[in-house]
Amino acid sequence: MPKAVVLLSGGMxxxxxxxxxxxxxxxxxxxxxxxxxRHRAELRAAARVASSLQAAKHVVIALDLRVFGGSALxxxxxxxxxxxxxxxxxxxxxxxxxxxxxTIFLSVALGYAETLGAHDIFIGVNAIDYSGxxxxxxxxxxxxxxxxxxxxxxxxxxxxxxxxxxxxxxxxRDIVRRGIALxxxxxxxxxxxxxxxxxxxAAPCGHCDACILRMQGFREAGVADPALA
Numbered sequence: 001m002p003k004a005v006v007l008l009s010g011g012m013x014x015x016x017x018x019x020x021x022x023x024x025x026x027x028x029x030x031x032x033x034x035x036x037x038r039h040r041a042e043l044r045a046a047a048r049v050a051s052s053l054q055a056a057k058h059v060v061i062a063l064d065l066r067v068f069g070g071s072a073l074x075x076x077x078x079x080x081x082x083x084x085x086x087x088x089x090x091x092x093x094x095x096x097x098x099x100x101x102x103t104i105f106l107s108v109a110l111g112y113a114e115t116l117g118a119h120d121i122f123i124g125v126n127a128i129d130y131s132g133x134x135x136x137x138x139x140x141x142x143x144x145x146x147x148x149x150x151x152x153x154x155x156x157x158x159x160x161x162x163x164x165x166x167x168x169x170x171x172x173r174d175i176v177r178r179g180i181a182l183x184x185x186x187x188x189x190x191x192x193x194x195x196x197x198x199x200x201x202a203a204p205c206g207h208c209d210a211c212i213l214r215m216q217g218f219r220e221a222g223v224a225d226p227a228l229a
Contacts, residue, residue, distance in 0.1 A: 001027040003118035004164075005109045008032050008058070010045030011191040012184075012214060013124035013167055016175050018053050019182035020166040021122045029116060030055040031109050035101070036066035037073050038194065041202035045190035052185050061108060071098040072193070079194040081207040094132050096193055096209065102135035106144055106163065114154050119161055126167040126175065128213060141165055172217025180223065187226030204228070 004026035006018045021028040030050040032043055043060060050058035069075035072095045080095060102123070109121045125136035134140065145163040149155035167175055179186060191214045192204035204211045204227065218225040 001025060002120065003027045003029060003056075003113075003116050004120040004122055005029050005031050005113045005116065005118055006055070006122040007105055007109055007124070008046045008050060008055075009124075010042035010047075010049060010189060011124075011210070012172075012179065012186055012189050012217075013126060013129075013175060013191075014046075015049045015053070015124075015184050015186070015189050016179040016182065017122045017124035017166060018049065018055065019179060019184050021120075021164075022053060023182055024166075026120060026122075027056045028053070028122075029112070029118070030058040031105075031112060032058065032060045033105060033108075034060055034062045035074070035098075036064040037098075038079075039073065039190070039192060039202075041195050041197060042190045042192075044200075044202070045188060048188040049184075052188055059112070063104070063108070065098060065101070065104075068099055072096050073098050079205075079208050081194075081205070083209060083212070092132065093134065094209065097133055100135065102133075102140070103144070110148050110152060110161070113161070114152055117154075119154070119158070120164055121162070122164045122166065124167050125165050126170050126172075128172055138165070138168060141168075171220075172213050173220035176217045176221040176223055180221075185226070187229065189227060191227075 008014045008030040032046040066074045072079045129136040148161040193208040194205045195202040
């Protein structure tokens with residue numbers, strides 16, 4: 001089986017991206033980051049998802065982006081709550097954007113892929129995310145892939161490094177439906193920027209952008225969200 005590195009946050013999108021990699025016949029190596037995020041409870045969700053979907057290995061790398069701050073996820077900045085809708089087509093970059101996060105994560109994933117002998121990296125960016133986050137846009141992914149093939153030994157020798165975005169054109173509704181078709185247990189995932197922590201348990205706040213988009217996706221798919229059961 002060919003190998004692939006899959007960026008796995010523990011949220012619904014990355015879980016489906018991992019399932020897509022498995023369905024495409026890859027031996028999937030899940031990669032998560034403990035980057036000082038306020039919602040680091042998602043790392044426990046990532047471990048659950050990696051186990052459930054039988055990732056070949058799950059690696060968590062500590063990389064403290066609180067050193068830079070500049071985001072509601074890594075600094076003492078309030079997470080926006082109860083904002084309207086999906087924001088599609090909104091050019092405003094939200095305060096939950098973490099400076100250069102996907103550039104950093106993909107660069108680390110690229111190094112990991114090279115040591116594994118993997119040609120493919122999966123990331124769960126999608127149409128809703130790239131309406132607000134510049135490092136989720138197709139143009140960014142294409143540019144990173146070109147860089148990967150220019151700046152690595154594998155890329156120079158084989159020119160076949162691919163950054164795969166299987167959810168790129170999907171709405172949250174479509175992602176829910178696709179995940180169900182692939183056997184993803186969404187009850188294991190956590191999609192929230194500001195979860196409510198009680199002991200070792202983390203519950204979604206229900207009011208941040210991530211929660212609202214997830215709730216809309218399940219509602220439009222006509223499916224109950226098992227994470228809220």
